[in-house]
Amino acid sequence: MFSTFSAARFSGAAVLLLVTFSAPTLGWSHELSQQERDAAAAKFVAQSLQTWQDRMNLKNWNIQVQLVRTGQLEPKTLGNIHWDTDRKTATISVLSPEDYKLPFQAMLDDMEFTIVHELVHLELASLPRSDASRRVEEHAVNEIATALLKLARHQ
Numbered sequence: 001m002f003s004t005f006s007a008a009r010f011s012g013a014a015v016l017l018l019v020t021f022s023a024p025t026l027g028w029s030h031e032l033s034q035q036e037r038d039a040a041a042a043k044f045v046a047q048s049l050q051t052w053q054d055r056m057n058l059k060n061w062n063i064q065v066q067l068v069r070t071g072q073l074e075p076k077t078l079g080n081i082h083w084d085t086d087r088k089t090a091t092i093s094v095l096s097p098e099d100y101k102l103p104f105q106a107m108l109d110d111m112e113f114t115i116v117h118e119l120v121h122l123e124l125a126s127l128p129r130s131d132a133s134r135r136v137e138e139h140a141v142n143e144i145a146t147a148l149l150k151l152a153r154h155q
Contacts, residue, residue, distance in 0.1 A: 034098060041097045041111060042067060048112045049092065055152070056119050062089045063122075065115065067096040079114035081121050092118045117145040 032040070049065045061083075073080060073093060083090035094114050100107045120141045129137070 032104065037097045037104065038067070040104075041108065044108050045094055045111050045115060048115050052112075052116050052119055052148075055148075056123060058119060058122065060088055061122070062087075063092065063119075064090070065092045065094060068093045069096050070099045078110065079118055081118035083122055083125055085125055090122055113145060113149060116148055117141055120144045120148075 045065045045067065049063060053059060053061065053063055073095065079092060079094045081090055081092045092115060094111050097107060100110070102110060121137075124137065124141070
């Protein structure tokens, strides 16, 4: 079982690395079928979630990520998160590649930002919330997510 899991992780990581690093430089984003874009994005968001969940010390949470169509999100949003603090479970929804108009690599970068953004919301889940504080919280979450990604990318 472990070797099968390791092999699956290795092959998934290899495909992800190949697509992530080759697609933008070789122009593959135009040659990928929608099915290939969907599969690569699903692997990418799963890996990004694992990476950022570890970095943000949220390992004790059971967090799932799913790609969803525009109609499943609030207007003018690219994702959301629903959590249960008692059970320590959460689900992050990220806009599906089918609804993105960005080039492939820019889409993946945006998906990663969405994951980090929603995890920051989870980190703040214990703080009091109100309709009045919502705009301020969104601004702070955006700034924190941007800073974390810049640090991770050494920018």
